[in-house]
Amino acid sequence: MTDLVALDIGGTHARFALASVTSDGRIDLQEPVTLKTDDFASLQTAWAEFARRCDKPVPNAAAIAIAGPVTGETVRMTNNSWVLHTGALDEQLRLEKVTVINDFAAVSHAVARAPEDAFIHLTGPETPLPDRGTISVIGPGTGLGVAHFHRFATGYHVQATEGGHVDFPPIDHIDDLILQRLRQQHRRVSVERVVSGPGIVAIYEALAALEKRAVPEMEDRRIWQLGIDREDALATAAVDRFCLSLGGVAGDFALGHGASAVVIAGGLGYRLRERLPRSGFAGRFRFKGRYEQFMSSLPVKLIVHPQPGLFGAAAAFAHEHLGAA
Ligand SMILES: Nc1ncnc2c1ncn2[C@@H]1O[C@H](COP(=O)(O)OP(=O)(O)OP(=O)(O)O)[C@@H](O)[C@H]1O
Incomplete structure (x- = not known):
């Protein structure tokens, strides 16, 4: 089991939660702390505030979902003054292990891993999501998030899109x-x-x-x-x-x-x-x-999972660092 901080950075809010993940893909997410990005000069100062609110030392691993392209380049968040260098977040936050992922790709990980009772039926056959093939994930919010993931016998692969x-x-x-x-x-x-x-x-x-x-x-x-x-x-x-x-x-x-x-x-x-x-x-x-x-x-x-971004970021971490299928 690995303890980590799951973090979802949107245009308006940054949500932090302590989480633990296992190599067989189990994810335990604790109650999130939501901070307004506008109230903090940088991600580092928001992280320090989250650390202050935790009643124990924060883990030195993190799964970070960002509302923006994750290319290893600098991302200037549109609605606040934060500048994120997505390839250097481990250094900035003194982390040993980090997964950085587009926020909607994280939501796709959440869809791939969430239990059946995290979904309500909208239309078409009332069957569970198929265990093979491609599933489209479409999410209107401040913008329109679109991604898809492909399930195969030994796991799944998420593809973020524009x-x-x-x-x-x-x-x-x-x-x-x-x-x-x-x-x-x-x-x-x-x-x-x-x-x-x-x-x-x-x-x-x-x-x-x-x-x-x-x-x-x-x-x-x-x-x-x-x-x-x-x-x-x-x-x-x-x-x-x-x-x-x-x-x-x-x-x-x-x-x-x-x-x-x-x-x-x-x-x-x-x-x-x-x-x-x-x-x-x-x-x-x-x-x-x-x-x-x-x-x-x-x-x-x-x-209808309450925190798909955080849950999905933790799932992406398990996928990348623990080899969870
Ligand atoms: N009660 C509400 N509060 C906030 N936004 C709302 C509300 N009802 C509808 N909206 C619409 O939902 C959009 C925000 O969507 P969403 O809650 O998914 O935010 P987001 O994209 O995840 O960003 P963030 O997490 O940074 O707030 C707003 O642009 C607004 O038009």
Whole structure:
């Protein structure tokens, strides 16, 4: 067994948790400590604060998930002043062993390792995730995370992607309107301009324009809250439309990845856990012309693990350092 610190560094928060992993892939994760990245000048000072809050010395091993490309180069976090040199985190934090991984690749490790009761069923056959073949993992949050992993007889392999940056694919006249409006701001409209937390603003404003309604400017979080709680008809319609687009995009990635199952993750996947099964998500997921029947054969699930980033980072550490399959 190895003790380590699991760490998930997002745009707004850094989450730390003590964890232990074994070579047969068992992961024990303790209650996380969440710090606002803005409150700390650097990762080192946030790490020192976490160490101060622990009631025992922190382990000298870490699994670090980062919302950004992990290339061994310097990453400047977009929403705070942290500068991470992903190839030198062991030196910066005085660690003997470290795994550094893209945060959405970590989520894919979590999907690969999570027990069956960490998933709820969304559409397709109500079977467990297949033990062979490719599984697509799609997670809307601040952006749109896309990855996939391939299961084979002796283990699995995770592949991170930049799928959030593929072109937005309009299907109907409302999508056309959303695209047309976004084109006035961006030369090229990527899918995460629509299928992500901030994307709800573009959807909401396009629906208002369709109805020729003047609406006050609203922040994404407010629209989400009004729409999820069904407190405002237009915000509710925007959330329903988001579910539809998420279904279409998840289906596209499943086709593109050659997947035999799909898992929805991300902060918004979790917030929409009750809404997605009762939305147009499944219809749009299947709506792929001659592949409609094929799409109906794919199980689609939502991961409801409370800390997939931390759990997945620890799993990636076990994979890299302990040879866990
Ligand atoms: N109650 C809420 N609080 C925060 N964000 C919300 C809420 N409801 C909806 N959202 C949307 O979810 C997005 C954040 O997604 P998520 O919670 O997955 O964050 P993240 O990408 O993991 O980043 P971080 O962990 O750094 O906060 C926001 O951009 C916002 O549009």
